[in-house]
Amino acid sequence: EAQVTQNPRYLITVTGKKLTVTCSQNMNHEYMSWYRQDPGLGLRQIYYSMNVEVTDKGDVPEGYKVSRKEKRNFPLILESPSPNQTSLYFCASSRTGTYAGEQYFGPGTRLTVT
Amino acid sequence: SQQGEEDPQALSIQEGENATMNCSYKTSINNLQWYRQNSGRGLVHLILIRSNEREKHSGRLRVTLDTSKKSSSLLITASRAADTASYFCSPMDSSYKLIFGSGTRLLVRP
Numbered sequence: 001e002a003q004v005t006q007n008p009r010y011l012i013t014v015t016g017k018k019l020t021v022t023c024s025q026n027m028n029h030e031y032m033s034w035y036r037q038d039p040g041l042g043l044r045q046i047y048y049s050m051n052v053e054v055t056d057k058g059d060v061p062e063g064y065k066v067s068r069k070e071k072r073n074f075p076l077i078l079e080s081p082s083p084n085q086t087s088l089y090f091c092a093s094s095r096t097g098t099y100a101g102e103q104y105f106g107p108g109t110r111l112t113v114t
Numbered sequence: 115s116q117q118g119e120e121d122p123q124a125l126s127i128q129e130g131e132n133a134t135m136n137c138s139y140k141t142s143i144n145n146l147q148w149y150r151q152n153s154g155r156g157l158v159h160l161i162l163i164r165s166n167e168r169e170k171h172s173g174r175l176r177v178t179l180d181t182s183k184k185s186s187s188l189l190i191t192a193s194r195a196a197d198t199a200s201y202f203c204s205p206m207d208s209s210y211k212l213i214f215g216s217g218t219r220l221l222v223r224p
Contacts, residue, residue: 004156033212035212035214040216041216042117042202042213042214042215042216042217043157043202043213043214044213044214045211045212045213048211048212058211058212059211059213088154090156090157092156092157101162101206102147102159102162103147103149103157103159103204103212104159105156105157105158106156107155107156108154108155108156110154
């Protein structure tokens, strides 16, 4: 089954404790991205990757890191989480082209930073 | 990158009625996509309309695009309780950055 998976689905952590949220897709998609969703603010793109070893900042990259060592994986790293990073996070992928195409979203990771 | 602005923010209708939601954007696009999100879940792609198309259908969904007005509309006909969700538009230009607005929250009452 074609899908985007994220782990963990729920995470409660404390300020400053490094964490990684994994994202994996099995559709051989080139484009992958991370979003955060906050009430009243819609979905905002954090980082995106057009292919292996190619990443770029979205609209809200501060406090986050990503890597794209393999085509299928695109982990999101919070080196020193803070309470303002409490949010619902989504990973997405698309086949790509000359622009980001139809996005396939993961189920989401609900992160709480205390 | 650009953001689509959905309107209205919230819509409540009776089952069987039609639901119309609108999207406006600011600059020229290659295509525009509509997504649905059930509470707390990931977005699901509904339909894509290219900039040279004016109307597109998919089942009970009808999407229109007016590039001169920089607007699109999504019509859901004969709505069902299962259509209750948030709906987002995503105007796509040539960049790889994507922004989604706050969406339209649709409630279909049984």
